[in-house]
Amino acid sequence: MPADLNLLPRMAITAEAIDVASLREQLFDHAAGAFVSFEGWVRNENEGKSVTRLAYEVYRPLALSIGEQIIDQTLQHVGARAALAVHREGELELGGCAVWVGVVSKHRDEAFRATRQIIDRIKVELPIWKKEFYADGDSGWVNCERCAAHGHSHAELINPV
Amino acid sequence: MPADLNLLPRMAITAEAIDVASLREQLFDHAAGAFVSFEGWVRNENEGKSVTRLAYEVYRPLALSIGEQIIDQTLQHVGARAALAVHREGELELGGCAVWVGVVSKHRDEAFRATRQIIDRIKVELPIWKKEFYADGDSGWVNCERCAAHGHSHAELINPV
Amino acid sequence: MKSVQVQYFALFRERAGMSHERVETDATTLLELFNQLQHRHGTADPHGHCKVALNDVMAEWQQPFADGDTVLFFPPVAGG
Amino acid sequence: MKSVQVQYFALFRERAGMSHERVETDATTLLELFNQLQHRHGTADPHGHCKVALNDVMAEWQQPFADGDTVLFFPPVAGG
Numbered sequence: 001m002p003a004d005l006n007l008l009p010r011m012a013i014t015a016e017a018i019d020v021a022s023l024r025e026q027l028f029d030h031a032a033g034a035f036v037s038f039e040g041w042v043r044n045e046n047e048g049k050s051v052t053r054l055a056y057e058v059y060r061p062l063a064l065s066i067g068e069q070i071i072d073q074t075l076q077h078v079g080a081r082a083a084l085a086v087h088r089e090g091e092l093e094l095g096g097c098a099v100w101v102g103v104v105s106k107h108r109d110e111a112f113r114a115t116r117q118i119i120d121r122i123k124v125e126l127p128i129w130k131k132e133f134y135a136d137g138d139s140g141w142v143n144c145e146r147c148a149a150h151g152h153s154h155a156e157l158i159n160p161v
Numbered sequence: 162m163p164a165d166l167n168l169l170p171r172m173a174i175t176a177e178a179i180d181v182a183s184l185r186e187q188l189f190d191h192a193a194g195a196f197v198s199f200e201g202w203v204r205n206e207n208e209g210k211s212v213t214r215l216a217y218e219v220y221r222p223l224a225l226s227i228g229e230q231i232i233d234q235t236l237q238h239v240g241a242r243a244a245l246a247v248h249r250e251g252e253l254e255l256g257g258c259a260v261w262v263g264v265v266s267k268h269r270d271e272a273f274r275a276t277r278q279i280i281d282r283i284k285v286e287l288p289i290w291k292k293e294f295y296a297d298g299d300s301g302w303v304n305c306e307r308c309a310a311h312g313h314s315h316a317e318l319i320n321p322v
Numbered sequence: 323m324k325s326v327q328v329q330y331f332a333l334f335r336e337r338a339g340m341s342h343e344r345v346e347t348d349a350t351t352l353l354e355l356f357n358q359l360q361h362r363h364g365t366a367d368p369h370g371h372c373k374v375a376l377n378d379v380m381a382e383w384q385q386p387f388a389d390g391d392t393v394l395f396f397p398p399v400a401g402g
Numbered sequence: 403m404k405s406v407q408v409q410y411f412a413l414f415r416e417r418a419g420m421s422h423e424r425v426e427t428d429a430t431t432l433l434e435l436f437n438q439l440q441h442r443h444g445t446a447d448p449h450g451h452c453k454v455a456l457n458d459v460m461a462e463w464q465q466p467f468a469d470g471d472t473v474l475f476f477p478p479v480a481g482g
Contacts, residue, residue: 021182029256030255038195098482131412289399290331290399304398304400
């Protein structure tokens with residue numbers, strides 16, 4: 001795949017609101033027929049508890065290098081043209097955009113697959129931790145999705161500290 | 162799935178540039194954790210020919226009713242929260258956004274699957290025809306993807322008229 | 323004989339040199355009507371390629387139609 | 403004895419009450435070091451849950467480390 005767009009670095013961490021319009025424009029490409037984007041928004045409920053806000057802790061050096069590697073591997077593997085990803089750190093309110101991933105490709109199948117692969121890997125491979133604050137005053141660190149999928153018990157970890 | 166957002170009609174046809182920021186905002190929803198959008202952009206090449214611009218002809222009454230039905234069926238089938246879709250008609254320049262689909266859901270899998278299903282069906286079920294104009298001065302109506310996938314010969318149809 | 327309104331789209335419209343016309347016909351199905359109008363739309367066999375709608379509802383080629391109906395002939399679509 | 407810089411994140415940081423400390427240790431693998439510091443991070447077994455990085459590169463639990471290295475202990479991540 002030609003890499004006409006000079007987008008490096010393609011993974012970013014920001015403490016500011018994510019500017020989705022600007023990110024989309026960076027991917028404009030006359031050789032691309034498809035653009036797919038994913039956004040993760042702060043939801044008002046998780047596992048039955050009412051969420052009021054949350055905070056992300058990020059270890060930037062490794063989050064950036066692993067994110068860059070994920071995007072690079074995905075573009076090559078899927079054959080999409082270009083991709084960008086941004087993850088928030090710090091506090092977010094309900095409805096806030098916590099993560100954005102965008103991919104352009106010649107045809108749509110590649111853009112859908114690459115966007116999905118990138119967000120799936122970002123969620124389990126980047127050193128990023130999410131602390132949820134609940135309506136009842138509790139708070140807790142959310143466990144990684146991979147562990148949840150494997151059915152491990154993490155009672156000790158999801159209890160508020 | 163609750164339908165908190167009052168978005169009807171959810172399928173639109175427009176002769177103006179698609180306002181993606183406004184469409185995204187219409188889907189804001191504190192109970193949604195995932196937002197996926199797809200855009201089809203006018204590409205500078207199709208099947209080896211250099212494309213300079215294109216024009217969509219749309220039969221609005223059926224494009225709107227079939228589009229509405231596709232979104233309704235997909236939301237129910239996949240279990241996503243809400244969706245919107247817009248398709249352009251008339252002339253578009255290179256890089257122009259020809260179609261936009263956006264879906265919000267509680268978790269990301271539903272948003273990815275619903276977005277993909279909606280665009281896949283829009284492309285083959287709506288009465289919309291694309292005429293491409295080429296750098297060599299030719300022009301031609303593009304055949305439906307379903308026919309191409311089935312390997313039918315459409316030599317008579319892709320020749321310029 | 324029935325009198326129906328026929329509408330042509332995209333390639334069919336360009337080939338027919340018109341977007342619609344009133345047609346007097348003895349055809350009983352939409353397929354028969356389509357075949358009688360081959361000199362307009364230029365296509366010998368619509369199956370698997372083209373679609374037909376009757377009074378703004380998608381229809382089957384073997385479907386009958388009535389005097390006063392509106393018939394829409396759609397060449398292969400290509401949205402997106 | 404080796405002297406290493408240890409960094410704790412998220413839940414580990416809160417439990418340890420510190421983000422980093424200098425540790426003198428006779429541990430030979432990262433797993434041994436993790437277990438020696440259980441009174442800080444509070445976790446008995448990191449396998450399948452937690453990750454470790456050595457000098458800003460992801461590492462294996464059985465990996466050795468050297469005097470002067472920086473060791474990062476990551477509780478289960480949850481991006482997005």
